[in-house]
Amino acid sequence: MKARHSIIFIFLLLLFSLSCGKEPVFTEMSTSRLKIILKGTLESEKGYMSPFVTPAANSTSVEDSDHANDSVDDIKGPSEDVYPTKLMLDIAEIRLGGKKISNYRQTFSIALSDSEPFFNGEGIELKTDDPGDGRYDTVEIFFRKMIFDNAKIYKSTGSGFVYEKDAEVIFKEKTVTGFDFNQLMVNSYWDSLRKESDQVIRVFPMVIPIIGGLNYNKENNETVLEIRLVFKNFIKKYEYDYYDSGIYKVCHYYAPSDWLRDVRAGESDIGRNLHGVAKALVKGQTGSITVSNPSLGYVVAIPADEDISDYFISKDGKLIRDDVKGDLPLPPNYPGAYISAVLDYYLKYEKYKNDWNTKRADLDSSSPAGLSDILDKYEYYWDVYESTVKGTGYGLKIPPYVGYGTSVTFNEMAVGSYKFYRFDAPAYGQLNTSFTSLNGGNVVTINAGANTGF
Amino acid sequence: MKKHFLSILVFFICISACVPELFAQSSRKKYFSKPQIGLWYGPVTPIFETSEYLKPDLGGGVFFRYNLPYDPLKIGIDSSYQSYGSEGVNSVTLIPLYGNLLWLLPIDLPIRFQLKAGGGACKVKMQPDDIEQWEPLLMLGTEVSFPAGKLANVALRLDYLCIYEEHMNGGKKNGHFFNAGISLYFNLNL
Numbered sequence: 001m002k003a004r005h006s007i008i009f010i011f012l013l014l015l016f017s018l019s020c021g022k023e024p025v026f027t028e029m030s031t032s033r034l035k036i037i038l039k040g041t042l043e044s045e046k047g048y049m050s051p052f053v054t055p056a057a058n059s060t061s062v063e064d065s066d067h068a069n070d071s072v073d074d075i076k077g078p079s080e081d082v083y084p085t086k087l088m089l090d091i092a093e094i095r096l097g098g099k100k101i102s103n104y105r106q107t108f109s110i111a112l113s114d115s116e117p118f119f120n121g122e123g124i125e126l127k128t129d130d131p132g133d134g135r136y137d138t139v140e141i142f143f144r145k146m147i148f149d150n151a152k153i154y155k156s157t158g159s160g161f162v163y164e165k166d167a168e169v170i171f172k173e174k175t176v177t178g179f180d181f182n183q184l185m186v187n188s189y190w191d192s193l194r195k196e197s198d199q200v201i202r203v204f205p206m207v208i209p210i211i212g213g214l215n216y217n218k219e220n221n222e223t224v225l226e227i228r229l230v231f232k233n234f235i236k237k238y239e240y241d242y243y244d245s246g247i248y249k250v251c252h253y254y255a256p257s258d259w260l261r262d263v264r265a266g267e268s269d270i271g272r273n274l275h276g277v278a279k280a281l282v283k284g285q286t287g288s289i290t291v292s293n294p295s296l297g298y299v300v301a302i303p304a305d306e307d308i309s310d311y312f313i314s315k316d317g318k319l320i321r322d323d324v325k326g327d328l329p330l331p332p333n334y335p336g337a338y339i340s341a342v343l344d345y346y347l348k349y350e351k352y353k354n355d356w357n358t359k360r361a362d363l364d365s366s367s368p369a370g371l372s373d374i375l376d377k378y379e380y381y382w383d384v385y386e387s388t389v390k391g392t393g394y395g396l397k398i399p400p401y402v403g404y405g406t407s408v409t410f411n412e413m414a415v416g417s418y419k420f421y422r423f424d425a426p427a428y429g430q431l432n433t434s435f436t437s438l439n440g441g442n443v444v445t446i447n448a449g450a451n452t453g454f
Numbered sequence: 455m456k457k458h459f460l461s462i463l464v465f466f467i468c469i470s471a472c473v474p475e476l477f478a479q480s481s482r483k484k485y486f487s488k489p490q491i492g493l494w495y496g497p498v499t500p501i502f503e504t505s506e507y508l509k510p511d512l513g514g515g516v517f518f519r520y521n522l523p524y525d526p527l528k529i530g531i532d533s534s535y536q537s538y539g540s541e542g543v544n545s546v547t548l549i550p551l552y553g554n555l556l557w558l559l560p561i562d563l564p565i566r567f568q569l570k571a572g573g574g575a576c577k578v579k580m581q582p583d584d585i586e587q588w589e590p591l592l593m594l595g596t597e598v599s600f601p602a603g604k605l606a607n608v609a610l611r612l613d614y615l616c617i618y619e620e621h622m623n624g625g626k627k628n629g630h631f632f633n634a635g636i637s638l639y640f641n642l643n644l
Contacts, residue, residue, distance in 0.1 A: 022587065022622065022623070023583075023585050023587065023622070024619040024620075024622045024623075024624055024625030024626070024627070025546065025578050025580045025585055025587075025589075025619065025629070026504060026617070026619055026625075026627045026628060026629040027619060027622075027624060027625050027626045027627045028580070028583065028585075029507045029508070029540075029544050029546070029580070030503065030506065030507055030626075030627055099582055100543040100582060101543060101582075102542060102543065103542060103543050104541065104542055127542075128542075129540075129542040129543050129544050130583075131582070131583075132582060132583040132584055
């Protein structure tokens with residue numbers, strides 16, 4: 001008997017002494033070393049922000065003057081339209097390189113104002129758990145809802161449109177006025193050519209590249225992942241057409257500008273016009289530098305191994321789309337069993353057929369790259385369009401470091417080599433179409449601490 | 455739902471097995487003094503600071519007890535499976551494996567009270583960090599049991615488990631868990 005007891009005792013002693021885990025799991029769970037900051041600006045540097053512009057809702061910068069080719073075409077410049085005052089975001093989940101790091105539901109109601117941390121460069125912190133060690137090149141945010149307020153519904157009277165009411169939507173389990181444009185964030189036009197277009201919501205998740213990557217190591221100090229979505233001074237008005245009990249209605253709502261992927265009359269898909277970028281910083285491994293700007297505008301820095309041509313398009317998206325000869329018109333929506341609406345539909349359908357034939361003849365008479373088959377030509381034009389608007393990969397890249405002013409100090413740059421550029425402030429609702437090299441195009445190495453500027 | 459069903463099932467098996475024996479004679483003591491093997495099932499919950507980042511769940515386990523020459527004392531081995539989720543994406547799975555010393559309190563009632571103390575190791579698996587390791591474990595507990603015939607006993611067990619991490623490099627917190635369970639165990643003729 002005594003021998004048995006001794007064996008059990010020795011076995012337990014061994015168990016206790018061999019418990020040789022090296023990672024303190026409970027300490028790990030109770031600490032947070034990764035801080036995710038979300039900003040709504042093109043600029044990354046607090047104190048070097050272009051001021052918020054609040055144009056009139058019917059100004060040409062918010063509602064295109066060229067209505068014939070614009071989303072807003074049925075009712076132009078109604079007096080009831082008001083520029084939005086609030087952005088509402090509902091985030092369901094965050095992943096890092098495809099791995100879940102946060103499934104906390106987080107909602108934000110943000111005033112469109114320079115005093116808001118979301119717009120003044122400070123940023124709002126997202127709740128998250130820490131990831132495992134490793135390198136991550138993308139961060140994915142699952143947006144459940146994105147809403148701007150002041151969306152207005154107008155209904156057709158037969159001879160015109162009258163204001164009916166403000167659009168309403170559920171946000172944070174409460175009814176609010178506004179329009180959830182999240183549901184329309186399908187890749188503009190391009191996706192609608194594909195069978196699976198309804199499933200391709202480009203913000204669920206929105207895949208955001210981490211420029212320079214995030215090398216997460218638990219041994220490091222706090223790591224900050226800054227995510228920027230370009231909302232500030234990049235908001236445009238759109239028109240959503242629909243039938244309600246046989247009555248044709250339009251809703252005027254606001255969403256990120258279609259500067260890159262032009263949204264035209266009758267189209268509802270507005271996706272891939274929300275541009276995002278992320279960058280990672282490890283506290284204690286950052287440097288600062290002050291850069292002089294020859295004239296008021298933006299100063300940007302990108303990693304030396306990146307190609308600046310990934311960060312701009314050569315001309316406005318509207319002009320890029322004009323080059324597409326296979327840009328066929330969209331058919332009208334069937335209104336349901338309401339006689340007057342159906343008659344109206346058939347009229348629109350006749351016009352659609354006529355427009356379609358005109359466009360087809362235009363496409364047929366062209367011979368891009370020596371192609372003769374009309375389907376090959378159609379594919380060719382759209383492929384050119386997609387590559388011109390940087391449709392492959394993560395889309396148009398946004399520089400990781402951006403400041404506005406005649407002299408910009410980047411206070412926290414991850415150590416490494418960078419190229420610096422500048423560009424003039426673009427018009428409201430637009431981004432840049434060219435860059436000018438700074439420092440003679442020479443690569444600048446940023447070391448920890450203060451660096452010599454230029 | 456499945457867990458709730460299992461809990462109810464175990465509970466009713468225990469009760470139905472023991473009701474006729476609730477008022478069994480005190481001579482049952484000799485059966486109780488035999489080696490025993492059993493299983494338990496019930497709520498497991500993180501406590502103290504551990505409750506700030508993990509959520510309660512249900513767990514279950516098995517155990518074996520052996521007599522010592524001194525009658526009121528027994529030595530036992532316990533193992534269980536406990537999985538905890540969190541409000542976020544973290545989850546922890548524990549497989550404690552420990553030995554304990556049980557002391558039968560000298561109270562002459564059909565219902566028996568025991569105190570337990572022991573130690574061993576616990577396999578700790580954390581996701582999504584994919585950490586899997588053995589860690590030292592200490593435990594304290596109590597058990598209220600009554601005989602359910604010559605063969606079986608039914609008990610309510612309450613255990614506190616401490617997974618000791620403060621000895622590790624960077625370890626600032628330990629894991630604290632409370633297990634409550636209904637257990638059914640059998641007297642063996644070894």
